[in-house]
Every structure is written in C-alpha cells, then in structure tokens.
Amino acid sequence: MAIDGGQGKRATRRTRPTSFDVAELAGVSQSTVSRALAGDPVVSELTRERVKRAAEELNYSIDQNATRLRTGRTDVIAVVVICRPGELKEDMNPFYYSLLGNICSAISAAGYDALVSFQDRAENLNGFYESNRRADGLIVMGTAENVEAWAHFREVSESGASMVCWGAPYPDQNWVRSDNVGGGEMAAHMLITNGYQNSVYVGSVTSLQRQYTERFEGFSRAMREAGRTPVIVQIDPSLSRLEQGRSAVRGMIETGMKFDGIFAACDQIAIGAMQELQARGYRIPEDVGVVGFDGINAGQHVVPPLTTIEPDLPLAAELLVKRLKALMAGQANDEWLVPVRGIVRGSAARR
Amino acid sequence: MAIDGGQGKRATRRTRPTSFDVAELAGVSQSTVSRALAGDPVVSELTRERVKRAAEELNYSIDQNATRLRTGRTDVIAVVVICRPGELKEDMNPFYYSLLGNICSAISAAGYDALVSFQDRAENLNGFYESNRRADGLIVMGTAENVEAWAHFREVSESGASMVCWGAPYPDQNWVRSDNVGGGEMAAHMLITNGYQNSVYVGSVTSLQRQYTERFEGFSRAMREAGRTPVIVQIDPSLSRLEQGRSAVRGMIETGMKFDGIFAACDQIAIGAMQELQARGYRIPEDVGVVGFDGINAGQHVVPPLTTIEPDLPLAAELLVKRLKALMAGQANDEWLVPVRGIVRGSAARR
DNA sequence: CTGAAAGCGCTTACAG
C-alpha cells in the first residue's frame, strides 16, 4: 500500500507535468516557460534551449484546453457532411469523400485541426461548434435532399457563426461552388461536336441546391446557341443516384422520347443511365453519348469510361478554407468559383 | 466614440455570456446553472426550467474549453489516416474513405467528436493528441508503405497514449482487423469451385502490414488442402495499386507463367490486373478468374463486376471505437476480428 | 529579457 506513494489507483497515470514543473526544473518562471515554448522571440535563445530541454526531460506537453480557454481560439475548423437521413455510412456520393479528403488536407495545411462529422437526422444535427467553442469556423457540405439539415445550418449561420458551404441551397450565404454554368456549356459542346443531335439533361432543376439548376442553365444556353432545343428529364430524388439514372432512361425509352445524348447532373446518375441503356441493348457511344459531372473514381472503371466535367478539387478545398479564414477574420472575400475541366473518355466519343 | 459603449472594435462581437450571467438572470448561483445544464438530477425540475429559459434568452452556450480544462476529458477521438508521402489528396485507396466514414459515424454514435487528419510526411506527422489534451484517444489507419509514419505512431503508442489501429504493422499493439485468413480461404474456394486450376496470389507478403501476409496464409492453406500448390506473385509496392496489378500480370505473362486464376491482395490491384489481362485479349472470367479483397465501390462498375471478399465495415468501425473506449477506461478487450463475406460477381464466375 | 499576478469559464468537493 505504501509502495504507490499514497496515490491509490492513480499510480499508473501520474499527474501530468505542468508549465510550473518545467519552470522549476529549468530554473525560470512559469511565464518564461510559456513564452519560450510558444516561440515568443522576446526570450533569449539560451533560455529557450534550457526550457526546451526541461520540457523534454519531463515529457511535458501543453494542455491545449488551457490555451484555448485563455486565448479564445481553438485552431479547429469543423467540417460537417450532411447525409441523407439514415444513409450515414453507406451509399454516400463518393464525390463527397474526395472533397472531404481535400478539405482535411487544406485545413491541415492552414495549421488547423479538422473536426469532422457526418450528420443525418434531427437527433444528431449539431452545428453549434462555435457557440460551444469547439471550433473557430465551420464548413458544411452534402446532399441537397436533407432539407431539415440545411434548415438547421441556416440557423447556425444566422446565429452569427463563421460558416462556409459547398454548393448553394440558400443564396444569402457564404458559398463556394463549381463553375456549374461553364461545365454545363462544356457538356453541351462535347455532345454537339461529337455529332449527337438530340441531347437531354437528366437531373433535377427543382433541387434545393442551385448547382443542378446552374448545370442545366449552362447546358441549355449552349444548346440554344447551337440551334437546339434544351430538354430536361426530371429525376426522382427519393431514389439512389444510380437508380435515378436508370429510371430516367427507362422513362425516356418507354415514352418514346427521341434522344441520342445525355448530360447527367452527376456521375452516379450518368453511370445508372449507362447501365440501363446497355441493359436494353443500346451501344455507348455509338447509339447514345453520355456525359457526367464530378469526376468520381468509378467513372474511369465503367465501360466505356465516362466522359465527365471535373471540378478542381484541391482548389475547391483551398477556396473553402480561405473564404472561411477571411470570414473568421471579419474580412471580405469573394472567391467562390471553382473552375472545371472536361475529361474526354469513351462514353461520349463517337468514332 | 461614446456610442459603442467604450468597447472599441469589439462592439460587433459582444463578450459572450457566461454561466454567471445566466445565474444572475435566473436568480440562482453559478454552480446551480452548471448543474442544471449538465443534467445533474440533484437540481429540482423547477430550477432547471428557470435556468434553461435564462440560458436561452441570453443565447448562452457552454464553453467546452473550460469544461475540458476542468474535467480533463475532451470527448474527442482523433482519427489519423496515414497516406503515402505526397499522396495526401489523391489516389488514396477508396477503401479507407469508406472505413473513415464508418468510423466517424461510430464515433458520433458513441457520443464523441471525431478529429480527423490525413498525415503523410514527417513535417506533418503528429499523433500526440492525448499529450496535448486535444483528444482522449486515437484511431490510426492507412497505408503500410509509409514506414516513417508507422514508426511515429508506434512511439505515440509507447508513450502511453490510448491508441487502436486498423491493420497490423506491429504485433504488440492494439489492433482491429479483418478475418484475412478466412477471407483468403474463401477466395481460394471461390476460384477452385469455379474450375480454375492454377490460381496465384498477387500481392505483397513482405509488407509491414500483417494483413496481406494473412490473406496469403488463408489462400495458401486452402490451396494446399485442395492439393494445389500455392503460388505468390510479389508486387512492386512503389507503384500505384492499379499499376501493381497491371505490372504483376505483365510479368506473369512475359515469363510464361501458367495461370488461370488470380487472388489479388486488394480490389485495386485486382482491377489493375483485369485491365492488363483484357488489354492483352484475355477474357474474364472465361480465360482467367479474378478475386479481390475490400469491397470498394468501383468493383461493382468494372466489367465484368469484381468478385471480392468484403469486411463488415460498420462492425469494423464499431469494434475500433469499442476497443478504444475499453483502452481509455483501462479495461481489457480482445474483440478485434472483423468477419468478411464473399461477394460473388462476374469476374470469377465461370459458366 | 524576465517575473508576479490576474483571469479565461467552467466543475465539483464541501458545507449547509
């Protein structure tokens, strides 16, 4: 009993060393320890070295909770991915995983920690990171289908939190998004120059997210300029994206619609469309050309590989973080447009 | 000047309300506010209601940094994804994205926040979350190639941090991993029952990660039991995974190796192998059968779709968190084996 | 260049 020095059960995890312990060992004051380890240029190199050695010897690490309490900064950026209710783990659009990966590294590069969460239904909606001082700012992205979630984050934003979103459900917020109009135009040109006479847009135009509407706008404009009539085939947003593509094609064929080209609102819809077309004996790209949007990985593996419009993801992430930082600093920043490029693959390359 | 009440620049962001402000408005003491909002059953419902109303009126939120400093708990679990050096943003094995998604939701479900980071080279390696009191525990996963990173996290673990890993570079750690041996056996049986006479394993057996060796062990055992000779084709780990598969097949063909079945260490290698086989005119599954491991999304889209061994990812995530929580509580926990199931698709279904 | 002291905003024994 006497062996553990009267510490009882706490014997294994001894109490952590504090800056006072380091100060004592280094023979300086606690404030000097703090300054030395924070890299304050005012302390002499000699002192700093002594402090560092002492800290190392004691295996001392700064308790960031104390730092954060004292400074009011957390150096954390929260990232929320909004999922469809109940879809938390599966079936997430892989595009968001790539965007998330890029965002996490942009956050690291900016010297922050990323606090990530996937949120779906009301029970686990919580965007008040800044109110709780768990983060200095917030990046939100995810499916437009979850209306409830977006309403919650609109509230968060209106409460004065620093928040930037990917996409655009509400016009009056801080957004970063792809050049969807430009991408839509590219898609139309790709189809036209490959000789597709009757191309249609497969996607939603009534979605909460302006992105899809914008893609159609660009497509529509380029089609009209080429003397074509822009046609839109509305999808059923309650289905999975693959199934949206399949059922759209099913509908088009069964109603006898005349078409030989498809611009899908996203790659997954495009892949679903390809599946349905091929299942019914249509050849791609000979009979029908297909263009998607996003640049997801799977697009390279389908046969034929999917032609798509791909946003510059690293830049998208960088812009999100940059814009958020400006917001946190109370500065203006209006960079929000992420350029896209057309990736030509087999699915829309006739001849 | 007098208008902003002498607050100067701070006029826009007024000082946050504290529990003292709430106490004053509710007419109770600050300690009662703390208890009431923490849900301490000792406070009367009447008082709690009064406090809640006051808190709402003042738009009060608890400053978690103060809570964390006081309690010593953060209720945060850090998750680190180790990437190949320089590969931070792209080319990540998509399997890790799915696992990460599952882990994040398991962490949420357990009532913690997830602090996620992607780490690659020495400059941004930092696993000392617990030392800095930024998290209560740590989950590590990622590529076996990054030896430097794993060495770092070994140090972290040895410093006494609560840490659980996915995979198994070092035997003496807390791991959760797939039933790789069982999966390897399944793969062998799938190939054998489909009539493939000469199946080989394409993957590394010298990797830091025991997982790949285990997959070969299972494969090897089942092959021997069926009277076959287990053959292994070592890949070049410096290449991308797709390229590993391609170059392995190239080597097999060019050296005149006799084979009609491939069990690849992971799906991406399998897909690369399929690409090379098809480019050389081999038909899958007629001439060669291919089985992968992981169950990544792209496997469903390649043609023919990839037969694979898929770990139960939601369970994997749950086990990682469960094991970590046990570790944090100083309890023993030996659940670490994640069951796998065989997904039969076209790539290994002869006839 | 360094030190003494105040204070960030909570939780939690202790006392009643």
Place this chain on the structure above:
DNA sequence: CTGAAAGCGCTTACAG
C-alpha cells in the same frame, strides 16, 4: 436541493 469557493493550466498585460 442550493451556494461559496477552490482550482483546472495556460497567456498576457504590466512592471522592472
């Protein structure tokens, strides 16, 4: 059931 008080471990004016 509630209150007064101590203290978690830092940073940062202020003084020298």
